[in-house]
Amino acid sequence: MCGIHISLSSSTQTISPHLEKCLRNRGPDFLGKERRPVSDVWSLSFTSTVLALRGDHVTRQPLTDPTNGSVLCWNGEAWRISGRQVEGNDGEAILDLLMKASALPHSRREDILNAFRAIEGPFAFVYYDEPSKSLFFGRDRLGRRSLMFRHDDAPGAITLCSIPESCDPSWKEVEADGIYRLDCSMNSQPARDDWLPHGRDDFVSLLSNLLSQVSSIGSFNTSLPSSKPALTSSSSAVGALREQLLKSLRLRVLNIPKPPSLEISSSSRVAILFSGGLDCTVLARLVHELLDEGQGIDLINVAFENPRVVAQLEKEAGGKPVNFYEACPDRVTGRKSLAELKRVCPGRPFRFLAVNVPYSETLAHRDQVISLIHPHNTEMDLSIAYALYFAARGEGLTSARDISLGDEEELHTSQARVLLSGLGADELFGGYGRHAVAFSRLGYPGLIDELLLDVSRLSKRNLGRDDRVMAHWGKEVRFPYLDECLVRWAMETPAWDKCDFDNGEDISGVEAGKRVLRLLALELGMGGVAKEKKRAIQFGARTAKMESGRVKGTALIS
Numbered sequence: 001m002c003g004i005h006i007s008l009s010s011s012t013q014t015i016s017p018h019l020e021k022c023l024r025n026r027g028p029d030f031l032g033k034e035r036r037p038v039s040d041v042w043s044l045s046f047t048s049t050v051l052a053l054r055g056d057h058v059t060r061q062p063l064t065d066p067t068n069g070s071v072l073c074w075n076g077e078a079w080r081i082s083g084r085q086v087e088g089n090d091g092e093a094i095l096d097l098l099m100k101a102s103a104l105p106h107s108r109r110e111d112i113l114n115a116f117r118a119i120e121g122p123f124a125f126v127y128y129d130e131p132s133k134s135l136f137f138g139r140d141r142l143g144r145r146s147l148m149f150r151h152d153d154a155p156g157a158i159t160l161c162s163i164p165e166s167c168d169p170s171w172k173e174v175e176a177d178g179i180y181r182l183d184c185s186m187n188s189q190p191a192r193d194d195w196l197p198h199g200r201d202d203f204v205s206l207l208s209n210l211l212s213q214v215s216s217i218g219s220f221n222t223s224l225p226s227s228k229p230a231l232t233s234s235s236s237a238v239g240a241l242r243e244q245l246l247k248s249l250r251l252r253v254l255n256i257p258k259p260p261s262l263e264i265s266s267s268s269r270v271a272i273l274f275s276g277g278l279d280c281t282v283l284a285r286l287v288h289e290l291l292d293e294g295q296g297i298d299l300i301n302v303a304f305e306n307p308r309v310v311a312q313l314e315k316e317a318g319g320k321p322v323n324f325y326e327a328c329p330d331r332v333t334g335r336k337s338l339a340e341l342k343r344v345c346p347g348r349p350f351r352f353l354a355v356n357v358p359y360s361e362t363l364a365h366r367d368q369v370i371s372l373i374h375p376h377n378t379e380m381d382l383s384i385a386y387a388l389y390f391a392a393r394g395e396g397l398t399s400a401r402d403i404s405l406g407d408e409e410e411l412h413t414s415q416a417r418v419l420l421s422g423l424g425a426d427e428l429f430g431g432y433g434r435h436a437v438a439f440s441r442l443g444y445p446g447l448i449d450e451l452l453l454d455v456s457r458l459s460k461r462n463l464g465r466d467d468r469v470m471a472h473w474g475k476e477v478r479f480p481y482l483d484e485c486l487v488r489w490a491m492e493t494p495a496w497d498k499c500d501f502d503n504g505e506d507i508s509g510v511e512a513g514k515r516v517l518r519l520l521a522l523e524l525g526m527g528g529v530a531k532e533k534k535r536a537i538q539f540g541a542r543t544a545k546m547e548s549g550r551v552k553g554t555a556l557i558s
Helices: 017-026 090-102 108-117 203-208 236-253 278-290 307-316 329-344 359-364 366-373 379-393 425-429 433-456 463-471 484-492 515-523
Strands: 002-009 030-037 043-050 071-076 123-129 134-139 148-151 158-161 178-183 192-197 268-273 296-304 350-357 395-398 410-413 418-420 476-478
Touching: 002 017, 002 071, 002 123, 002 134, 017 030, 017 043, 043 071, 043 123, 071 090, 090 108, 090 123, 108 123, 108 134, 108 178, 236 278, 236 418, 236 484, 236 515, 268 278, 278 296, 278 329, 278 418, 278 425, 278 515, 296 329, 296 379, 296 395, 329 350, 350 359, 350 379, 359 366, 366 379, 366 463, 379 463, 425 433, 425 484, 425 515, 433 484, 463 476
Parallel strands: 268 296, 268 418, 296 350, 418 476
Antiparallel strands: 002 043, 002 158, 030 043, 071 123, 123 134, 134 178, 148 158, 178 192, 350 395, 395 410
């Protein structure tokens, strides 16, 4: 994870102390700067900060090509290049890939584009190719990392940054639909941009395949069943999902280095955004299988003081004091799922971190959160962002055992710099209520259309927003369900092997939505988790509608 800022202008650009501090928050381990003149008029200024999570050393950025002076600012994780797992530092591996591409006697533009097409993993980047005077930039095909841009006052000038410098409406997110190129070779208005799709097909072919091709990852299975096949624990899809998740998690939780600023090794290198729901608890259970015995896993569970809900709880209690944090739905579910994890994973030191956020603290951080989520600006954006922001900070109460046993709790800050999120499971496996509605109205054709719509717009989800909010605390969020190989497998798997709305619970023991994942939870020994209902984070943590129950999520932030 890194913070990047690039300015193409006719004058020497410096970033403000406030912006530099925000970039250092994203990458506290190193800050570096480079400058390149690109013509008699124009120059490029590069700033990068680094959160070191790959390899055995802190790799300084911006990365530079010693042979020709090209510059790479890299923010992300390249798990695989051309299908091969990347060992060591991925930024250095990508620079090496680009250096080899520049040595080929073919079109520089196509070689550079193919280099980025070969990467699997979450990323945002800016690459200046000195020989061709071209600036390439973009985000991965699922949009898991943030990159913003703004056209500046001077014609042709542009600024790119991991975060917006302000809530100015001129700041927009770079679309996660391909790679962009700016021709910087001209002395006037150099920002002539080209759009280069992630896929290898031309734009016409891409449009013709839109119904089956998704984010250039693979083709969606739109076949219909000839009978009513039942999805049960013995179905091959359940075992296949387990293997896909384990492969994804191995890349994301093994070999995480000790933070260079810590003198002692923390027992927990990984934390999970933990509501106690199905998606995150399955991740915790499988991470247990991969980590060395004795290595801790932090389970971060957030609960908010919502004045509207607190007033109702106190009224129901006849004015008596109420522990409204422990009454939050996600806190109740989280503690219940923790008990189930401890039962099936004896000996694993799970640390349940109860993050309790007073209303006064929510208000104190409101402006900061609003600036990070820009250009997203609805009440729903804000309520979701609050939960992610305070969870990523990782400050909460913890005890060695469950609170119900009467242990004294103490304040603790998680040292884990890798956060795991269960996002993506609902879209891939049919976990939303609208999936059941689509099936009830139109059967499998309606369900397939709804699943295809959800998967195809994963890149347009609010992943850039979430990245900005959580990276503010020097943390990197990783999405095991959004691994390209897992997404491709889920797309190619028929709908009835993911969510079996054609058969009732009496056959499988769990509800139809995300049935393949629920059956996996059963196989992992977690019957209670397998039956947990879907609940949106803003309602589980009670960040929604803090002042009035009449505020709609689509309302703009006032």
